[in-house]
Amino acid sequence: MPIRLHNSFTRQLEDLRPIVAGKVTMYNCGPTVYSSPHIGNFRSFLFADVLRRFLEDQGYEVTQVMNITDVGHLTLDDVEGGEDKMEAESKRTGRTAWDIAKQYTEEFQTCQEQLNVRLPHHMPRATDFIEQMGEIIEDLLKKGVAYEVNGNVYFEVGKFPAYGKLSGKVLDELEAGARVAVNKEKKDPRDFALWKVDDQHQMQWDGPFTGGQRGFPGWHIECSAMSMHYLGRSIDIHTGGEDNVFPHHECEIAQTEAHTGERFVGIWMHARHLLVDNTKMSKSLGNFFTVSDILAKGYTGIELRYALTRVQYRQSLNFTLHGLDEARKAIARVAEARKRLVRIREGEERAGGDDLKDVIQAAHDNFTASMQDDLNVSEALAATFDFVAACNKSEASVDGAKQALLAFARFEDVLAVFGDEPVASDAPPELVALLAKRKVAKASKDWATADQIRDEIGAAGWKIVDAAAGARLEKA
RNA sequence: GGUCGCGUAGCCAAGUGGUUAGGCAACGGAUUGCAAAUCCGUGUACCCCGGUUCGAAUCCGGGCGCGACCUCCA
Numbered sequence: 001m002p003i004r005l006h007n008s009f010t011r012q013l014e015d016l017r018p019i020v021a022g023k024v025t026m027y028n029c030g031p032t033v034y035s036s037p038h039i040g041n042f043r044s045f046l047f048a049d050v051l052r053r054f055l056e057d058q059g060y061e062v063t064q065v066m067n068i069t070d071v072g073h074l075t076l077d078d079v080e081g082g083e084d085k086m087e088a089e090s091k092r093t094g095r096t097a098w099d100i101a102k103q104y105t106e107e108f109q110t111c112q113e114q115l116n117v118r119l120p121h122h123m124p125r126a127t128d129f130i131e132q133m134g135e136i137i138e139d140l141l142k143k144g145v146a147y148e149v150n151g152n153v154y155f156e157v158g159k160f161p162a163y164g165k166l167s168g169k170v171l172d173e174l175e176a177g178a179r180v181a182v183n184k185e186k187k188d189p190r191d192f193a194l195w196k197v198d199d200q201h202q203m204q205w206d207g208p209f210t211g212g213q214r215g216f217p218g219w220h221i222e223c224s225a226m227s228m229h230y231l232g233r234s235i236d237i238h239t240g241g242e243d244n245v246f247p248h249h250e251c252e253i254a255q256t257e258a259h260t261g262e263r264f265v266g267i268w269m270h271a272r273h274l275l276v277d278n279t280k281m282s283k284s285l286g287n288f289f290t291v292s293d294i295l296a297k298g299y300t301g302i303e304l305r306y307a308l309t310r311v312q313y314r315q316s317l318n319f320t321l322h323g324l325d326e327a328r329k330a331i332a333r334v335a336e337a338r339k340r341l342v343r344i345r346e347g348e349e350r351a352g353g354d355d356l357k358d359v360i361q362a363a364h365d366n367f368t369a370s371m372q373d374d375l376n377v378s379e380a381l382a383a384t385f386d387f388v389a390a391c392n393k394s395e396a397s398v399d400g401a402k403q404a405l406l407a408f409a410r411f412e413d414v415l416a417v418f419g420d421e422p423v424a425s426d427a428p429p430e431l432v433a434l435l436a437k438r439k440v441a442k443a444s445k446d447w448a449t450a451d452q453i454r455d456e457i458g459a460a461g462w463k464i465v466d467a468a469a470g471a472r473l474e475k476a
Numbered sequence: 477g478g479u480c481g482c483g484u485a486g487c488c489a490a491g492u493g494g495u496u497a498g499g500c501a502a503c504g505g506a507u508u509g510c511a512a513a514u515c516c517g518u519g520u521a522c523c524c525c526g527g528u529u530c531g532a533a534u535c536c537g538g539g540c541g542c543g544a545c546c547u548c549c550a
Contacts, residue, residue, distance in 0.1 A: 447509060467513085
């Protein structure tokens with residue numbers, strides 16, 4: 001069974017057919033580092049991470065590139081005025097744009113670790129690729145699909161007939177002046193900037209193309225440059241949030257394909273936006289969360305990851321704090337089942353005779369089929385929970401437990417929402433001794449002593465679990 | 477206005493012409509000296525109205541409601 005993925009470009013599910021058999025090249029639109037990344041950003045990044053993990057699970061050699069946008073992302077208020085997000089934040093805080101970019105890049109990387117993200121192979125910064133952007137601009141100027149006015153360089157959309165195909169926009173509909181002041185420099189209001197002249201800009205470079213003046217690059221050109229640098233002219237998969245479809249990805253296609261004459265991307269994939277309490281996340285509504293906001297409330301990275309991953313990427317996901325509580329319980333259910341299997345494997349709990357072979361096979365098959373179906377994580381989780389129930393009901397043999405744990409390890413490898421394999425028991429010896437004393441007390445019906453010992457163990461941060469198979473200690 | 481998506485049991489959420497998705501909660505049971513924890517069991521739900529069909533929550537048409545995008549945004 002091939003992996004089927006939804007291609008935004010064709011609006012259809014398509015079999016993944018990499019350019020080079022067995023290898024997948026993937027580019028993910030990454031963060032703009034002018035403020036703390038929020039959980040909505042991470043829904044997209046986690047989607048990319050799960051995609052990469054599943055491709056690797058399926059035996060593909062993946063090369064993953066995620067850019068860090070540290071320049072040239074123009075603000076709405078000032079789209080044609082030349083100020084970008086980094087500059088705006090700099091003005092607001094009185095710090096340099098370079099400082100701001102550095103701080104938030106580091107914060108982004110910390111969040112990735114907290115959320116159990118497998119790091120992309122390359123995470124290039126736009127500011128390190130000015131020269132490569134210049135090469136593309138130079139070529140587009142030479143080909144006559146870009147033009148220069150007062151030092152500013154624009155891509156001439158009218159020269160690229162396929163413009164609008166990804167987003168489904170008809171050119172005529174992109175009317176001038178709808179939401180943005182008309183820029184008289186442009187031949188056509190739809191034309192977009194490749195290079196902006198601005199000698200006030202903190203981040204400025206000599207124009208990296210013939211006759212180029214000092215300034216900074218437009219937003220879209222960075223992804224074309226970095227994608228081509230690391231992955232070549234044509235790549236298999238390009239991901240981003242749904243808001244990237246237009247204009248960002250539309251512009252990427254235009255400038256890249258006008259430059260190379262080849263198809264830029266095989267499959268475009270876009271993650272639906274996250275909603276919080278059924279409405280768009282925004283600072284003014286008070287439903288805006290960064291990763292650290294959630295961690296500060298006492299939730300773990302993995303709980304947040306579960307909550308952000310559990311719904312398929314193309315469905316809108318409604319994030320709530322209640323959802324985090326549910327995630328915590330669901331994760332615990334999986335952990336409990338794994339713990340029991342570990343105890344059986346380690347000989348700490350009596351093993352049965354069931355090798356769980358059929359159950360394990362069904363779990364693997366269902367999990368794989370779900371993920372192959374355009375990364376249907378909800379179904380893959382259902383397969384996992386069915387497996388939990390089956391394991392709990394079984395009288396697993398030592399080998400059965402061992403194999404079942406390997407299956408759980410695989411599901412964790414792909415989704416990374418359950419955590420590492422739990423340890424059977426690592427209680428300190430003195431507490432184990434106390435537990436033995438309690439057993440004696442209980443046998444002689446000395447409840448006072450037994451309860452006292454339970455309190456002592458509780459005070460040490462552990463709890464006694466009286467199960468049918470005998471009492472054991474677990475971290476409270 | 478244009479484009480697109482959604483409406484599933486208390487909540488979250490898969491599925492998509494005939495077979496119990498799953499999670500959380502709730503309820504019942506097992507276990508226990510009591511408790512905690514855990515495990516097992518229990519839900520016949522698909523916005524409304526027409527149509528197609530032997531059969532529709534699933535397809536078609538209409539309606540109502542919600543949301544997203546339309547050069548800030550993952």
